[in-house]
Amino acid sequence: MITDDKQTNEHLRSYINYYTGLKNPRYAVLVKGEWGVGKTHLIKNILKDDQKFYVSLFGLTTIQEVHSAVFVKMYPNRSRLKKILNWFGSSSMKANDVTLALGPLVGNIANALIKEKVDNSKTIVFDDLERCSINLEDLFGAIxxxxxxxxxxxxxxxHDDKLNDELTDKKEKIFGQVIKVTPDIEGAFNQFISKSKAPIAFEAIKDIIYKSFLASECKSLRILDYMINDCARLLSCIPDKLYNNKRLLSEIFVLFTALNINYRLGKLKAKEIESRNSVLYYVKKDTNADDIYDEIKENYKNHEVPLRLESDLLSNEVLIDTIVNGLYDKDKITKS
Incomplete structure (x- = not known):
């Protein structure tokens, strides 16, 4: 999803290479970063398939399922599984009796097997820590x-910020090194543009949407990718005569990207997009309350990116259709 970002995250690459070269480090490494910054991609890029056992914790509910998931990654070959089961004295058990879909293995012997029969020749990579429902203290114990x-x-x-504060001490005993991933926004942006359906057409708005993304303060490369795809769809609906009008293009795409990004971040809802240029909304707004539009305007002002939230170049109906519903009606957009 992102470029092989050697310069931006050289600290990560260097440390992972050092760590995996240790014989018995007796500590784990925590790789953290905001949602969508490319943590998984970077680790998978640094460690090839023959160097790691990759295990997603997403959806797992018990420690037994964690052990099962690791075991199946270590011994994926069913014939080999059968040999191991037989080695444990369970000749009647077949490899087909093993629940390979992350569920527990049948029988007490198998339960003991998956905990104790461990291949430490490769690095275990646990992903999606915050997306499993297992008690973190129990999960740390298993790790x-x-x-x-x-x-x-x-x-x-x-996503380290999601870990409970009360588990800080436990976390520090397990993780001997914590490394934060920094998103390579420029590299990812150029890659996403080049693989888009209309990379040449993007030349008219490339600089506009890049500066808008930076102004949004969003760090998610995933959202950056979505935003570029959405901009490509909107661009295909824009009349050709507007391509040379830099001011109008800027007003349209800065507005569109600002709302698009903040909607994807969960900061804006459809009703708030509809009320962006409503006088009644600002009259009723509590003057002491934090407002998402105030935050957006402040971010764009700090980055010196002109943003007209009240612009009528794109109607609220078009903004809801495109950003919320994924509908790009060329006639409606042209008339907007």
Missing amino acids: NKYVEHHGCKVIVIA
């Missing part, structure tokens, strides 16, 4: 067992 008891190298990918 620590792979590190301390089995001598595994373990990398955990997470």
Whole structure:
């Protein structure tokens, strides 16, 4: 999803290479960063498939499922699974009895097997830490067992801000190194533009939408990708005669991207987009309350990007259709 960002995240690459070269580090590494900054992509790029066991914790509900997921990644071959089960004295058990879809294995012998039969020749990468429903203290305990008891190298990918404050001490005992991922916005932007359906057409608005994204203070490369795709769809609906009108293009796409990004971030809802240019909205607004539009305007002002939230170049109906519903009606947009 992002470029091979060697310069921006060289600290991550360098440390992962150092860590995986250790014989028995006896600690795990936490790779953190905001949602969508490209943490998973970077780790997968640094560690090739033959160097890691990648395990997503998304949707897992028990520690048993975690052990099962790790075991299946380590021993994916069913014939090999059968040999291991037989080695544990369960000749009647078949590899087909193993629930490969992350569920627990049948039988007490199998339950013991998946916890103790561990391959530490590769690094275990646990992803989506904050997206599983397991008690974090229990989960840290399971991770620590792979590190301390089995001598595994373990990398955990997470949105660190989501971790409970009360688990800070426990976290620090497990993770000997915490590394923050920095998004390579410029590199990702250029890559997304080049792979878009109309990279040449983007020349008219490329600088506009890049500056708008920076002004939004959004760090998510995922949202950047979505925004560029949405801009490509809107651009295809814009009359050709507007392509040379830099002022109008800027007003249209700065407005569109500002609302688009903040809607995707969950800061704006449809009703707030509809009320952006409503006098009644500002009359009723509590003067002491924090307002998302105040925040947006302040961000764009600080980045010296002109933003007219009250602009009527795109109607509220068009903005709701495009940003909320994904509908790009060329006739309606042209008439807007």
